[in-house]
C-alpha cells in the first residue's frame with residue numbers, strides 16, 4: 001500500500017516563516033504584484049461570511065473583525081505617501097525573499113512568479129531579490145492572463161507573468177558594469193530572438209527581457225561602475241529598455257531602414273508595439289521616449305503626444321484634424337496626414353501630400369505604415385485606416401510615377 005501523505009497547511013506572514021533553516025527542497029511563491037490588487041480588502045467580502053459559517057471551526061483564522069491588513073505586502077497609499085508605500089513594499093518583499101533563502105535547503109529550488117507593467121514595480125522586485133541572497137538562474141514568461149480581459153485594451157495589461165527559478169548559491173564578488181553589460185547583451189540577444197519567434201510582444205516582451213537580465217546581473221554580490229558607484233535596478237532597467245527598443249524597432253521594420261528614421265517616428269512605432277492605444281503613466285512613457293532619443297516633456301501637447309494629468313496618450317490619425325497634421329514633413333506626421341485624408345475620402349489630396357513631402361516613393365514610408373498596422377489589434381480604427389490605405393498602395397505608386405513622368409515631359413517641352 002502506498003503511504004498516504006497528508007499535507008499540512010499553516011498560515012503566517014511570509015516575512016517570518018515558522019520553519020527552521022535549510023528545511024524545504026522547494027519553495028513556490030506568487031507574491032503580490034506591487035500595487036496591482038488590494039487582496040485584503042477584496043477578501044473582506046468573503047471573510048465576513050466565512051467567519052459566520054466556519055469561524056467556530058477555525059477560531060485562530062477569524063480572530064479579527066475584518067482581514068488583518070498591516071502586514072500585507074502591497075504598495076497602498078492608504079495613510080502613507082507614495083514613497084513610503086514603495087519603501088514598505090520593497091522592504092517586506094525583501095524580508096520574504098530572505099526568509100525563503102533561510103528555509104531553503106542548500107541545493108533547493110525556489111520559484112517566484114511576478115508581473116508588473118510599470119518600471120517602479122520591477123525596480124522594487126529586482127532590488128528585493130538582489131538583497132535576499134537568492135540567485136536567479138532562469139526566467140520564463142508564462143501566458144497566464146486572459147486576452148479579452150475588460151481592462152486589457154485601455155490599460156495595456158500584460159498577458160504573461162515571469163516565472164523565476166532561484167537558488168541558494170555563492171555569488172561572485174564584484175561585477176564591473178561595463179563587463180556585466182556585455183555579458184547581459186550576449187545573453188539577452190539569444191533570448192530576445194527566441195521570444196520574438198514565439199510571438200511574445202509589447203510590454204510582455206519587455207518584462208521577459210528584464211527577467212533574463214536579472215539572470216546575469218544577480219550573479220554578482222554587487223555591480224559597480226569605474227567611478228565606484230553601485231549599480232542598482234534603475235540603471236539596469238534603463239539599459240535593458242534601450243536594448244529591447246533597438247532590437248524591436250529593427251525587427252518591426254525588418255532591418256535595413258531603422259537607421260533612416262527620426263526619433264519621433266521610432267517612438268511612435270515602439271509605443272504602438274508596447275502599449276497599443278492605452279494611456280500610460282508619465283514615468284514609463286518618459287522612459288520609453290528616452291530609449292528612442294526623445295525628450296517627452298518637450299514634445300507633448302504639440303502633436304500626437306498628449307498629456308492628461310499624470311498620463312500620456314499617443315493619438316492615432318482618427319483622433320487628429322487636418323490642420324494639425326498638415327504642418328510637418330516628419331514621416332509619422334505625413335502618414336497621419338495621409339490617413340486623415342483617406343478617412344475623408346480625399347484621394348487626390350493624398351497623392352499631392354505624398355508627392356510634395358517626398359515620402360510617396362520611399363519604401364520606408366510604407367514599411368512604417370505596415371509595421372504600425374501589425375502592432376494593432378484587429379478592431380483598432382487606426383489599423384483599419386492603415387490597412388485601407390496600404391491596400392491602395394500600388395495604385396498610388398503607379399499614379400505618382402505617371403505624374404512624375406508627365407512633369408518630366410512638361411519640363412522637357414519647356415526646355416526645347
Ligand SMILES: C[S@@+](CC[C@H](N)C(=O)[O-])C[C@H]1O[C@@H](n2cnc3c(N)ncnc32)[C@H](O)[C@@H]1O
Nearest residue numbers: 012013014015030031032033039040071072073
Ligand atoms: C498574486 S497573489 C497570489 C494569488 C495566488 N497565486 C492564487 O492564485 O490565488 C498574492 C497573495 O499574497 C498575499 N500576501 C500579501 N502579503 C502577505 C504576507 N505578508 N504574507 C503572506 N501572504 C501575503 C495576498 O493576500 C495574496 O493572496
